[in-house]
Amino acid sequence: MSLSSSHGSENQYLMTLLNTYEPRYSSLFHNNPDGMFCCTIDTALVEVNSSLTRFCGYNRSELLHRCLTELILPECQDNLANVLTAVKQGAVKRFHVGLLHKNGEQLYAEMTAIPIIINKKVVGIHGIIRDVTNELRIQQSAEKAKFYDPLTKLPNRILLYRHLQQAILKHNPDRILAVMVLDLDRFKVINDTLGRDFGDQLLCQIAERMRAELTSSDFIARLAGNEFVIVIKRNSEVELEQFCQTLQQEIAAPMEISGHRFAITASGGICRLSDSEPEVDALIRCASIALYQAKQGSRGSLVYYTPEFGLHTMRSIQLESALKDALAKSQFLLHYQPQIDLDSGRIIGVEALVRWNHPELGMVPPLEFIPAAERTGMIVPLGEWILTAACQQFRVWLDQGCTLSRLSVNISVTQFNQSNFCEQVLSILEETGLDPGYLELEITESQLLNVEAVINKIQKLRARGVKIAIDDFGTGYSPLSHLRQIAIDTLKIDKGFIEEITTNNRDRVIVKTIINMARLMQLNLIAKGVETSEQLHFLNQHSLREVQGYYFSPPLPNYELEKLLVKV
Numbered sequence: 359m360s361l362s363s364s365h366g367s368e369n370q371y372l373m374t375l376l377n378t379y380e381p382r383y384s385s386l387f388h389n390n391p392d393g394m395f396c397c398t399i400d401t402a403l404v405e406v407n408s409s410l411t412r413f414c415g416y417n418r419s420e421l422l423h424r425c426l427t428e429l430i431l432p433e434c435q436d437n438l439a440n441v442l443t444a445v446k447q448g449a450v451k452r453f454h455v456g457l458l459h460k461n462g463e464q465l466y467a468e469m470t471a472i473p474i475i476i477n478k479k480v481v482g483i484h485g486i487i488r489d490v491t492n493e494l495r496i497q498q499s500a501e502k503a504k505f506y507d508p509l510t511k512l513p514n515r516i517l518l519y520r521h522l523q524q525a526i527l528k529h530n531p532d533r534i535l536a537v538m539v540l541d542l543d544r545f546k547v548i549n550d551t552l553g554r555d556f557g558d559q560l561l562c563q564i565a566e567r568m569r570a571e572l573t574s575s576d577f578i579a580r581l582a583g584n585e586f587v588i589v590i591k592r593n594s595e596v597e598l599e600q601f602c603q604t605l606q607q608e609i610a611a612p613m614e615i616s617g618h619r620f621a622i623t624a625s626g627g628i629c630r631l632s633d634s635e636p637e638v639d640a641l642i643r644c645a646s647i648a649l650y651q652a653k654q655g656s657r658g659s660l661v662y663y664t665p666e667f668g669l670h671t672m673r674s675i676q677l678e679s680a681l682k683d684a685l686a687k688s689q690f691l692l693h694y695q696p697q698i699d700l701d702s703g704r705i706i707g708v709e710a711l712v713r714w715n716h717p718e719l720g721m722v723p724p725l726e727f728i729p730a731a732e733r734t735g736m737i738v739p740l741g742e743w744i745l746t747a748a749c750q751q752f753r754v755w756l757d758q759g760c761t762l763s764r765l766s767v768n769i770s771v772t773q774f775n776q777s778n779f780c781e782q783v784l785s786i787l788e789e790t791g792l793d794p795g796y797l798e799l800e801i802t803e804s805q806l807l808n809v810e811a812v813i814n815k816i817q818k819l820r821a822r823g824v825k826i827a828i829d830d831f832g833t834g835y836s837p838l839s840h841l842r843q844i845a846i847d848t849l850k851i852d853k854g855f856i857e858e859i860t861t862n863n864r865d866r867v868i869v870k871t872i873i874n875m876a877r878l879m880q881l882n883l884i885a886k887g888v889e890t891s892e893q894l895h896f897l898n899q900h901s902l903r904e905v906q907g908y909y910f911s912p913p914l915p916n917y918e919l920e921k922l923l924v925k926v
Contacts, residue, residue, distance in 0.1 A: 533593055
């Protein structure tokens with residue numbers, strides 16, 4: 359704004375004052391690397407140096423038609439007013455202030471305000487402005503790094519604990535306060551298969567989707583890896599459930615990253631403040647226990663915490679601890695499920711399935727210990743033991759004159775992604791003396807996502823005679839186009855499609871489609887989970903020739919299978 363005429367005499371007086379100063383002061387003022395100014399007690403600028411003009415983007419004449427207050431950010435005006443009041447009373451003040459550059463950029467400075475006193479009267483202000491913009495931004499970045507996740511930009515554990523502590527203290531008992539811990543299903547598979555860069559992009563997209571669903575009273579943080587925590591405040595149980603359902607639907611909506619289009623689900627555990635001790639750690643721990651229960655169910659499950667869950671969690675901890683010694687103590691054993699050729703009625707192959715016989719816990723179900731092995735990293739040495747033991751046993755049967763033609767062994771994603779996986783398989787075959795042509799490795803559709811990496815390994819193994827099967831076909835993320843690119847030998851129809859094949863028309867259509875596709879692509883096809891004569895009749899009608907399931911035999915220990923082989 360233009361200076362008012364009332365300022366004229368003050369300006370002239372100060373300018374005269376400046377001009378009468380000795381040359382050394384003038385040199386100090388105009389050549390100082392810090393910005394310097396002289397203004398009236400009403401902040402009308404009377405003189406500025408070139409450092410200040412460079413700092414704020416205005417030329418000298420533009421600044422001399424402004425008041426100092428016009429350069430200061432609105433949020434700093436109150437503090438500036440307090441400082442000026444003190445300076446007008448003769449005090450020297452140093453403080454931090456935000457300024458606005460001519461181009462609109464926000465700048466930050468350390469300002470020193472010194473009163474100009476003539477005859478014991480404050481007649482103006484000398485100011486020194488030191489640019490601290492970069493220093494402050496570095497400090498802010500450091501603060502942000504301390505409290506925010508660098509990948510997703512979400513708050514981290516530290517801010518989560520602070521926010522949740524305040525939420526508990528200020529909680530209105532008439533409302534619902536809940537903590538939700540979310541975990542992306544099969545994220546490790548995707549991350550291991552498609553790489554960390556892909557996984558990072560996925561996490562950022564999911565974080566944005568979740569943030570978009572929050573209200574102003576909600577709070578979200580990334581706890582670790584693919585685990586997120588949301589602090590939720592709602593007026594009723596209905597509102598809470600609606601929010602959770604909407605959130606999971608948004609997460610599960612299809613997305614595209616680096617040319618890959620797929621959908622991912624999230625499992626969640628929720629704990630209300632009313633179901634837990636009123637402490638941050640207790641709330642998060644209980645929500646995590648509920649999440650663990652959700653992960654035991656189908657993908658995308660949501661479970662509310664109840665005190666009984668603590669017992670299940672203790673068992674999980676017990677299993678994970680016991681797993682570390684189970685291999686060394688020879689507690690694992692293999693069972694073999696026969697694969698039947700319907701034309702001849704013969705057992706043509708077996709699938710090796712691991713079992714755990716714990717001395718105190720008894721037979722631990724695979725659905726319990728396989729996920730525990732994945733979590734603890736034991737899945738790799740366990741997988742190596744399974745492959746070795748199965749090849750050894752199969753070689754014994756061949757030496758005894760059995761006419762089996764196939765040994766199927768499941769390979770976990772983690773094991774398959776080991777850099778030395780192919781060398782390990784070929785080394786085991788050489789050590790056990792088993793011809794590679796008998797071995798069929800079962801991998802899941804999820805392992806086909808990173809086509810380039812999978813092709814190299816499969817080509818290397820198939821070149822030596824090892825066969826490759828896609829297990830649980832139809833349940834994974836892999837598009838059908840991957841079957842054109844990757845040479846495989848066998849498709850195994852997931853038992854979930856077989857279970858309701860006689861009552862569910864959609865399952866019938868899916869199975870018939872897979873049968874026709876396998877025939878056209880000249881792939882071997884096996885139906886898993888055949889348990890009834892009605893299921894068998896349907897498969898026979900549609901010319902599916904190889905099956906396995908409890909209708910014929912459950913998985914058997916080696917000595918029981920040998921009896922069955924003799925009988926057949």
